[in-house]
Amino acid sequence: KQEVTQIPAALSVPEGENLVLNCSFTDSAIYNLQWFRQDPGKGLTSLLLIQSSQREQTSGRLNASLDKSSGRSTLYIAASQPGDSATYLCAVRSASGGSYIPTFGRGTSLIVHP
Amino acid sequence: EAQVTQNPRYLITVTGKKLTVTCSQNMNHEYMSWYRQDPGLGLRQIYYSMNVEVTDKGDVPEGYKVSRKEKRNFPLILESPSPNQTSLYFCASSTSTGVDEKLFFGSGTQLSVL
Numbered sequence: 406k407q408e409v410t411q412i413p414a415a416l417s418v419p420e421g422e423n424l425v426l427n428c429s430f431t432d433s434a435i436y437n438l439q440w441f442r443q444d445p446g447k448g449l450t451s452l453l454l455i456q457s458s459q460r461e462q463t464s465g466r467l468n469a470s471l472d473k474s475s476g477r478s479t480l481y482i483a484a485s486q487p488g489d490s491a492t493y494l495c496a497v498r499s500a501s502g503g504s505y506i507p508t509f510g511r512g513t514s515l516i517v518h519p
Numbered sequence: 520e521a522q523v524t525q526n527p528r529y530l531i532t533v534t535g536k537k538l539t540v541t542c543s544q545n546m547n548h549e550y551m552s553w554y555r556q557d558p559g560l561g562l563r564q565i566y567y568s569m570n571v572e573v574t575d576k577g578d579v580p581e582g583y584k585v586s587r588k589e590k591r592n593f594p595l596i597l598e599s600p601s602p603n604q605t606s607l608y609f610c611a612s613s614t615s616t617g618v619d620e621k622l623f624f625g626s627g628t629q630l631s632v633l
Contacts, residue, residue: 439622448609448624494562496622506577507622511561 407432407499411510418517424482426513428495433473436498440469440480443492443512452493453480457500485517521546525610525625532600533633540595540628542610550613550620551593552577553585555606556627562609568593600632 408431418424428438437456441449453462453469455478461470468481482489494512523544532538544551552567554577564577568587582604584596593612597604608628613620 437620441622441624446607446627446629448626449611449622451621451623454621496562498620506564506567509562511559 407435407497407508409495409497409508409510411493411495411513413513414511415514416516418485418515420485420487420517420519422485422517424485424515426480426482426493426515428478428480428497428510430476430478430497430508432499433476434500435473436500438469438471438478438498439496439507440467440478441494441496443494445492449494485515487517487519489517490515521623523610523612523623523625525608525628527628528626529629531631531633534601535599538597538600538630540597540608540610540630542593542595542625543591544593544610544612544623545591546612546614546623547590548612548614548623549590551587552611553583553593553595554609554611555579555604556609557606565595565608600630602632604630605632606630 410429412427439454440452443449455462455471466483471478492512492514496507496509498507526541549570553565554562556562563579565583566585568574574585610625611622613622
């Protein structure tokens with residue numbers, strides 16, 4: 406069964422720092438991996454989706470990479486801002502076993518202070 | 520605007536009183552699903568639907584029912600709610616279950632069962 410782990414669980418940084426959030430998964434047979442942002446008490450907003458055949462995706466200050474062989478993805482946030490404060494979750498869509506149940510990590514709670 | 524709409528946003532009920540949480544999407548998505556989010560446990564899938572009249576269990580289906588009579592709607596039914604179903608619930612949809620599908624989430628329903 407796919408397991409997804411996100412490290413660190415929480416992170417507090419000063420504004421302007423470049424950040425790396427980590428997501429690891431146990432089964433490398435995946436369709437895709439998606440990064441989300443969740444603000445307190447609210448829904449998830451998709452940030453980036455990386456297909457299994459891709460190595461990275463970029464959107465503005467965000468860059469996500471995927472290394473299937475090592476079971477890892479990283480979300481890089483450049484020049485962090487207080488508005489980036491939120492919980493970031495990754496979700497893996499597995500390709501094995503015919504499962505259509507994406508597996509979510511428990512998230513990294515990020516605080517960017519001015 | 521493309522969106523997933525859940526109602527109600529907040530719901531307080533008593534044990535045993537049947538309730539329905541509605542979910543509707545306007546993107547003509549085939550795939551729809553329900554999740555619950557609990558502190559320390561993360562997001563867990565309750566049920567999903569690949570298309571009209573096609574539903575299947577997720578990781579935590581006990582105590583829940585769903586139906587998919589129309590493509591755009593996927594209501595979550597709690598026939599006899601219990602306090603352990605107090606949680607934050609999310610509906611999500613996507614175009615398919617292939618490599619390029621992106622999950623879109625509703626804003627969530629905070630349910631309290633007394």
